[in-house]
Amino acid sequence: MQIAYSSISFEPFEGxxxxxxxxxxxxxxxxxxxxxxxxxxxxxxxxGDGDHHLGNVELKLRADRLDPxxxxxxxxxxxxxxSGDWDDKYQGTVYFNVVGD
Amino acid sequence: xxxxxxxxxxxxxxxxVPTVTEIRTLTVNFPPVSGSGPQTAxxxxxxxxxxxxATVGITGYSLxxxxxxxxxxxxxxxxxxxxxxxVVHVDARLGLRDWSGNWDDAYQGWITAAVIAELSLLxxxxxxxxxxxxxxxxxxxxxxxxxxxxxxxxxGDSGR
Numbered sequence: 001m002q003i004a005y006s007s008i009s010f011e012p013f014e015g016x017x018x019x020x021x022x023x024x025x026x027x028x029x030x031x032x033x034x035x036x037x038x039x040x041x042x043x044x045x046x047x048g049d050g051d052h053h054l055g056n057v058e059l060k061l062r063a064d065r066l067d068p069x070x071x072x073x074x075x076x077x078x079x080x081x082x083s084g085d086w087d088d089k090y091q092g093t094v095y096f097n098v099v100g101d
Numbered sequence: 102x103x104x105x106x107x108x109x110x111x112x113x114x115x116x117x118v119p120t121v122t123e124i125r126t127l128t129v130n131f132p133p134v135s136g137s138g139p140q141t142a143x144x145x146x147x148x149x150x151x152x153x154x155a156t157v158g159i160t161g162y163s164l165x166x167x168x169x170x171x172x173x174x175x176x177x178x179x180x181x182x183x184x185x186x187x188v189v190h191v192d193a194r195l196g197l198r199d200w201s202g203n204w205d206d207a208y209q210g211w212i213t214a215a216v217i218a219e220l221s222l223l224x225x226x227x228x229x230x231x232x233x234x235x236x237x238x239x240x241x242x243x244x245x246x247x248x249x250x251x252x253x254x255x256x257g258d259s260g261r
Contacts, residue, residue, distance in 0.1 A: 037157075
C-alpha cells in the first residue's frame with residue numbers, strides 16, 4: 001500500500017459553480033488500483049466581500065489512474081447562498097490522500 | 102554436473118514481509134465553544150501488531166452554530182494520522198465562523214473517519230545461512246521436488 005497526500009486550492013471566484021480543478025500525484029512504485037479520500041477542507045466566502053447565508057456547499061473527489069505511477073485527482077467544489085446565481089465570491093482548499101496498491 | 106534440484110537459493114525462497122490491511126472507524130466530537138478556532142481534538146486507534154503504513158479519511162461530519170443561525174464566513178474540518186508502533190493517532194480539527202467578531206459565535210460538531218492501516222503479520226522464523234536446506238524444508242519454508250535427483254531432467258537428457 002502506498003499513500004500520497006496533496007491538496008487543491010480554488011482562488012476567490014464568482015459567477016459560476018460548482019468548479020472543478022485537478023492535481024496529479026505520483027507514486028514511487030507502480031500501483032494497479034487507486035482511491036482517494038477527503039482528509040479536510042477549508043471553504044469560505046471571500047472575507048473582503050463579507051459573510052453570507054449558506055445556501056449550499058458541495059465537495060466531491062474523483063481519482064483517475066493515468067498509468068501505474070500517476071493518478072489524476074479532480075475536485076469539484078461550490079459554495080453559494082440562495083440569492084442571485086453564484087454571485088458571491090467563494091474560495092477554498094480541499095485536502096486529500098490517494099491510496100494505491 | 103550438479104542438478105538444479107540439489108541447490109536451495111535462500112534469497113529466492115524468502116517471501117516478502119507479510120502484511121494485512123485493516124480499516125477502523127472513529128468519531129471525534131467537538132463540544133460547543135466560542136472565542137477560538139478551529140478546535141482540535143485527537144483519538145487513538147490500537148492494532149494487534151505494528152503498523153507499517155496508515156492513513157485516515159473523512160467519512161462524515163456535522164458542524165453548526167449553537168442555538169441560532171448565523172451567516173457563513175468560513176468552515177473547515179480536517180484529519181491527519183500519525184503512526185506510533187501499534188497505534189495510529191488521529192488529529193482532527195473543526196471550525197465554523199462568520200466574518201463578524203472573532204470566533205465569537207458558539208459552534209460545535211463531529212467528524213467521523215476511517216483509518217486504513219497496513220499491519221505487519223507475525224511470521225515463522227526464516228531460514229538463514231546456518232539453516233540447512235533439509236531444515237528449511239522441514240520448517241515448511243521451502244519445498245523441493247520429491248522426484249529422485251537427476252533421473253528425469255527437463256530436457257530428457259540424463260546429463261551423465
